Amino acid sequence: MPSFTNQIANxxxxxPIAEVLVGPSQxxxxxxxxxxxxxxxxIRVTAxxxxxxxxxxxxxxxxxxxxxxxxxxxxMSTPSTQQPVVVHQYDxxxxxxxxVTVHGARALEAPLGGQHIQCLIGRDVLQHGVLIxxxxxxxxxxxx
Amino acid sequence: xTTKLDTELETYAQHKEELLGRARERFVLIKGSTVVGVFxxxxxxxxxxxxEYGNEPFLVKQVLDVDLPQNFTSFxxxxxx
Numbered sequence: 321m322p323s324f325t326n327q328i329a330n331x332x333x334x335x336p337i338a339e340v341l342v343g344p345s346q347x348x349x350x351x352x353x354x355x356x357x358x359x360x361x362x363i364r365v366t367a368x369x370x371x372x373x374x375x376x377x378x379x380x381x382x383x384x385x386x387x388x389x390x391x392x393x394x395x396m397s398t399p400s401t402q403q404p405v406v407v408h409q410y411d412x413x414x415x416x417x418x419x420v421t422v423h424g425a426r427a428l429e430a431p432l433g434g435q436h437i438q439c440l441i442g443r444d445v446l447q448h449g450v451l452i453x454x455x456x457x458x459x460x461x462x463x464x
Numbered sequence: 465x466t467t468k469l470d471t472e473l474e475t476y477a478q479h480k481e482e483l484l485g486r487a488r489e490r491f492v493l494i495k496g497s498t499v500v501g502v503f504x505x506x507x508x509x510x511x512x513x514x515x516e517y518g519n520e521p522f523l524v525k526q527v528l529d530v531d532l533p534q535n536f537t538s539f540x541x542x543x544x545x
Contacts, residue, residue: 333507344519345510347507347510347511347514348510348514348519350514351515351518354515355518357518357519360519363468370536370540370541372537372538373534373536373537373538373540373541375532376538377540377541379486387519388519388541389468389521389522390467390468391510391513391520391521391522391523391524391527392467392469392523392524392525393467393469393473394533394534395531395532395533395534396533396534396536396541397533397534397535397536398536398543399537399538399539400542400543401543405543405544407468407543408467408468408469411510413523424507424510426506428534430541431541431542431543432542433541433542435538437540440541
């Protein structure tokens with residue numbers, strides 16, 4: 321099972337973060353290749369693993385840079401919303417360190433308050449893997 | 465809120481009762497005012513959408529009586545509403 325481990329000096333403050341490449345899903349990339357169309361290139365983001373998120377999230381700036389189009393909508397409920405907010409949903413691939421890749425993640429588009437991250441890795445992705453958080457060692461491991 | 469898929473959402477609303485009757489819990493692909501098809505998995509619906517429309521907006525949606533929101537308990541998401 322491919323995995324990667326990140327050691328973060330101030331893990332409590334910044335959270336379990338990792339540099340991740342967000343790209344078009346494998347299905348979209350293949351379809352565009354067949355049509356002879358340009359395939360959007362993956363872009364590098366800082367992502368945080370968030371077990372409090374039921375879905376993966378990418379920011380509007382990531383969506384714009386990637387140039388992909390929505391394939392769905394979802395309602396989002398957060399501590400700062402009075403009622404669910406409708407947001408776009410995108411079909412993307414997530415490339416973690418050490419060759420760990422998740423194809424076909426359905427990411428929601430929303431702004432993130434923490435300026436140091438552009439992506440949340442939610443439970444929709446975590447359901448396929450193993451997350452080990454070793455607080456006293458200031459490290460976490462993610463396996464798929 | 466206005467989305468890039470407002471026409472597709474309107475189409476879904478117009479066909480929802482019929483879809484619930486014949487395709488409950490399956491996944492519908494809608495482009496504009498056209499219900500393109502119904503599929504067993506979202507991956508199959510996306511595949512068809514990409515083959516037909518490439519990198520254009522289209523709607524893949526599970527056919528359900530009630531759509532539940534995605535929940536976020538942390539304050540990382542900065543939505544207002």
